[in-house]
Amino acid sequence: MMKRWQFSKRLLPLLAGLVLLLSACGREDLSTLNPQGSIAQSQFDLMKLSIGIMTGVVVIVFGLSLYVLVRYRRKPGDKSIPKQVEGSHKLEIIWTVIPIILLVILAVPTLKYVFAFAEDYSKDENAVKVKVTAHQYWWEFEYPEYKIRTAQDLVIPFGKKIAVELSTKDVLHSFWIPSLAGKMDTNRTDSLDKGNKNKMHFDAKEENVYRGKCAELCGPSHAYMDFKVKSVNQETFDAWVKEMQAPAKPFTGDAAVAEVFKQSCLSCHAVENEPKTAPNLKGIGSREAVAGILLNREKASESIDQAKIEDHLRKWIKETDDVKPGNKMGVIKLSDPELDQIVDYLANYKLDSLEKINSGIPNVGE
Ligand code: HEC
Ligand SMILES: [Cu+2]
Structure with missing residues (x-):
């Protein structure tokens, strides 16, 4: 009895470890x-x-083996040789x-x-085409049909085929939305390295927010290369496209800070739809996260928290390297009023179409 308990006691840490490990697998998102x-x-x-x-x-083979082991055990005193079945047709x-x-x-x-x-849906009229470009450590989503581009939040209409074309600006990454489709590598497809432009397609069955990840070790902040998929109804999607196509929200602070924003931020970022080296900031105040990783709400069922957006923008701009080590933005020196005004402008750069979903109000057309 004592011995058995000693043995079980040794097993306990192992069991506890297994429980911990397996509970991490239970994350539904x-x-x-x-x-x-x-x-x-x-x-x-x-x-x-x-x-x-x-x-x-496994069940049948092991079952049969056990049955044979038990049923045909040599009985005490039995010296006979069983019937041989070698070569049995x-x-x-x-x-x-x-x-x-x-x-x-x-x-x-x-x-x-x-x-x-x-199957290739890139020419299908009913499919929504998205060019996905991976960067260390963020995702760029361009919608060539609508001439708009965004970052971190991939907005799609549910029920429709999304035809995706993948490439990368730097190293190899892998595009993965576990609850919507398997992963796919992003290759370099520029003139230096004419890799294959990988294509894939997927769809979502309802309105929701899904989590996506980079699934290829791509550098020190690989684990933070998250993105979200926002699947919305067709009306909301159309409204979002329209808002994205409209001219950018004018800078809300002083003229001097507007100039700082233009010189120090818009050198890499865009608030219109032109291609730039950094994430497009249009409507960033309605996004699921800042830099893809600082979540503005924990679950899709919660509403996005304005205080969190402001904190996250501030944290990101002041301490980019703490949030994502090795990121390509680096630290930009701003005075406190400059930081305040820029954060205020970005945190309140909203898109009505996404705000409706974020606040859980029934969507257009419901
Ligand atoms: C040298 C180019 C560069 C400059 C200048 C720059 N950024 Fe960035 N910024 C980046 C890159 C690259 C990222 C993406 C980093 C990542 O996620 O790995 C980024 C990310 C961001 C994000 C998160 C975007 C998102 O999609 O969530 C914000 C917000 C931001 N920058 C604000 C600013 C502000 C404000 C300024 C000016 C004070 C600025 N940046 C200046 C390159 C730059
Ligand atoms: Cu990556």
Whole structure:
């Protein structure tokens, strides 16, 4: 009795560790086991099918082995040699044909889905096209049809195919929204390195906010290279596109600070839709996060907190390197009033279309 307890006691830390480890796997927002779109659903179905077949094989093979071990144990005093079945045609056919049937059951849907996943929707009129460009350590989303670009928050209409074209400005990254689709690498596709422009497509089934990640180790802040997918209804999406196309909100502070903002910030950033080296700041006051990682609310069901947006903008501008070590913005020296006015302008740069969703008010058309 004592001995057994000693043994269990040793197992306890191991069990506790396992519980900790497995509880981290339970996060639904970063799980492929919680599919929220048709592609993710098909991928999940394939997983279930293959795990089901494998489990069946394991159970039957182990069951038979156990049965044989118990049932045909040599009895005390029994010296006879059992019947030999070597070269049995019947057995050989059974254990060849059954695996073939199982492989066919697995292969047919797998092949069907592999081709369906690779389908090219980039010319499909009903699909929304998005050019995704990865940067150390942020995501740029360009909508060529609408001539708009944004960062960190990928806004999509739910129920529609999103046709994505992927590339990177620096090193290899990987685009991954676990609850919507499998991951895909981003290659260099410029004149220096004519890599393959990877394409993929996915859709979301309802209005929600999904978490995305970079899934390829890309530098010291790789783990912070998060983004969000905001799936909204078609009306809200159209309203968002319109607001993104409209001229930028004029700077709200003093003329002198406006000049500082122009010289020190708009050298890299844009508030209109022109291509720049840094994230587009249009409507940043309605985003899910600052720099993709400082979350302005914890869950999609909560509303976005204005105080958090301001704190996060301030924290980011003052201490970029603490938030994302090795990021390409660096530290920009601002006086306190300059910082206050710039934060105030950015935190209140809202887009009505996104505000409606953020505050949980029923969306247009509901
Ligand atoms: C040298 C180019 C450069 C300059 C100058 C610059 N930034 Fe940035 N900024 C960046 C880059 C690059 C990022 C993305 C960093 C990352 O996420 O890894 C960024 C990110 C940001 C973000 C987060 C954007 C988002 O999508 O969440 C804000 C806000 C921001 N910068 C504000 C400012 C302000 C305000 C100024 C002027 C005081 C400024 N930046 C000057 C390059 C620059
Ligand atoms: Cu990355």
